């Protein structure tokens with residue numbers, strides 16, 4: 001059986017490795033328009049901010065690794081069109097040569113594209129997205145220039161906050177804009193985002209929230225940014241206002257989710273039984289919402305790629321749904337969340353309440369200590385946990401993984417009250433903050 005995979009980044013790579021490692025009878029053809037694969041975008045801000053020495057280790061695999069396993073890999077090759085009736089993809093290499101690849105099964109892993117604010121002056125130089133490795137190289141080159149002093153970041157979501165930190169670390173004057181009234185509004189409630197906003201300002205980032213960018217001014221290079229509150233000198237603009245699914249290849253043939261992502265079932269199969277979709281180009285089932293949604297994360301791309309690979313290979317593996325677990329760490333402050341914030345839950349029509357707790361991580365007699373904040377969001381009637389947020393200068397990631405499982409398994413806030421959590425002064429308090437938050441739940 002021959003499977004063609006369009007897109008060979010995190011989702012396509014996971015699908016290809018699953019097929020090549022478990023189903024020897026499979027012929028796998030991978031096609032990607034880029035010059036590189038497996039780039040960890042999350043490393044861009046670390047490298048631009050010189051928290052890691054180079055970008056070399058931000059790639060975890062390469063074309064040759066798949067060729068060694070027997071795959072054919074066409075890099076710098078764009079799939080221009082797909083004939084879903086004849087089951088053929090039409091390819092064009094960067095040098096203009098064209099060819100066709102027939103398929104028995106097709107896996108679409110074409111990912112996402114940065115949302116384009118489409119503003120006047122958008123084509124001036126020194127305005128960049130931050131999606132590809134090449135974008136990271138471009139921003140790193142520009143930020144290294146002496147004549148680039150003022151950096152404007154549009155979008156205070158995950159990319160925007162992380163790259164704003166990087167620009168501060170490189171000694172730039174940074175303005176961070178968002179139409180929301182706080183940073184990270186899509187992931188956390190205000191009890192958390194106000195701490196992040198304060199930290200960003202304390203570190204020298206000039207925040208401009210509830211402010212809409214209207215245009216860019218300049219002759220060759222961008223010189224000023226115009227918003228509904230004023231205009232500001234700028235030498236470099238980084239635009240990070242979210243991703244949209246890249247589904248131009250199948251939009252006229254396959255069923256689409258409300259934001260344009262491909263609808264898929266629990267096997268990652270689209271409305272065409274020979275076509276699967278994974279990663280940022282596909283919708284995903286939220287265990288918190290109990291319905292399909294769109295969450296563009298590398299972790300989801302990998303898991304959905306594995307599920308599609310097994311199903312194409314002949315194993316009817318079902319995806320278990322996600323909670324959209326995510327985390328951010330800037331200036332040594334960590335925030336992690338899973339499921340829904342109160343705001344997101346209410347926006348989706350869920351009737352939720354929440355319990356908050358803030359305490360020291362360890363008992364007072366321990367020399368090393370740090371404050372931890374936790375919020376648990378749960379449905380009023382079912383008392384099912386639907387979300388959690390945590391913040392500290394300590395690594396609290398294991399806590400949010402537990403909450404992710406709790407949401408998936410429909411654990412209630414009452415079940416959490418007496419959950420067996422160990423006590424050791426090096427790690428926590430006898431009455432640790434998770435138990436205390438649950439015990440204080442209404």
Ligand SMILES: Cc1cc2nc3c(=O)[nH]c(=O)nc-3n(C[C@H](O)[C@H](O)[C@H](O)COP(=O)(O)OP(=O)(O)OC[C@H]3O[C@@H](n4cnc5c(N)ncnc54)[C@H](O)[C@@H]3O)c2cc1C
Pocket residue numbers: 006007008009010011012031032033034037040041042043044045077078079080109110111112113130131132159246249278279280281296297298299300301
């Ligand atoms: C700066 C940054 C930081 C991030 N940090 C994190 C993080 O910390 N944690 C996390 O979970 N997620 C993070 N993400 C999100 C994560 O990178 C994406 O969710 C992930 O890349 C999705 O993988 P994908 O394979 O579905 O899509 P993509 O990575 O978008 O890959 C799609 C691939 O398809 C190819 N392609 C598209 N159309 C065609 C075509 N017509 N023909 C041929 N090839 C095509 C593209 O070249 C690309 O290689 C970050 C993203 C960015 C930009």
Ligand SMILES: NC(=O)C1=CN([C@@H]2O[C@H](COP(=O)(O)OP(=O)(O)OC[C@H]3O[C@@H](n4cnc5c(N)ncnc54)[C@H](O)[C@@H]3O)[C@@H](O)[C@H]2O)C=CC1
Pocket residue numbers: 042117154155156157158159160162177178179180183184185186211212213240241242243295296297326327328
């Ligand atoms: N640590 C992590 O897990 C990371 C994950 N990612 C993922 O990559 C994807 C893309 O990241 P982002 O681009 O940061 O998207 P995002 O969704 O995290 O943030 C977009 C931000 O832009 C704002 N915005 C939207 N339109 C705007 C406008 N016209 N003007 C000003 N602000 C506007 C939104 O309010 C939001 O705060 C997301 O799915 C994100 O979760 C990215 C970086 C790190």
